[in-house]
Amino acid sequence: MNAHNVLSGPLRGTKRGVNAAVERTELRRAGGVEYTLTRKRVKNLNLRLAPDGSVRASAPLRASGAAVDAFVAAHAGWVQKALARQQAAEAARAALPTPTAAECLPLFEAVSERVFPRFEKVLGGKKPVLKVRDMRTRWGSCHPAKRQITLAARLALQPPQAIEYVVVHEYCHFVHPDHQAGFWALVESLLPDYKARRALLRNGR
């Protein structure tokens, strides 16, 4: 998470006596900004720009929608700037030439080395073969019968936490070839924050 993409502040005009035991989410609009408001057990109001460009606010359970709208409207300029900065970073990444396999492999191998011990038994003690291809529609694939993982060359341009997620994801296919609940439970047991890591991948392929 980029600290520039998070804004925090106290909430004014909080309502008392509202039934507010349950976390809940709604889509709102204020100051020309469309945002998702989640009320939860927090003290302050937090506004952040997600990696996919959406605006998310979290507020205390008893916060009134009007108070959050006022906060968002007052910081609409901040949102626009953060969005412009994110889009510029994405454009810069998209403009980078696709790395060659020779450039990617050392990076991918290093991540694979760290992940491998957790799968050593399943793989009969043999490391999987890593391949790199210029894939644009997926980040990776796994061929369990060949003990082979193929990774997209442009994955090398992604944040390290996201690269690690893709490698772990593909390793988990050695255990579960599908994307059923058991597969995701295994991913989560290895990377409890996998959803946040996966979210980093949505931009700039």
Ligand SMILES: [Zn+2]
């Ligand atoms: Zn998969």
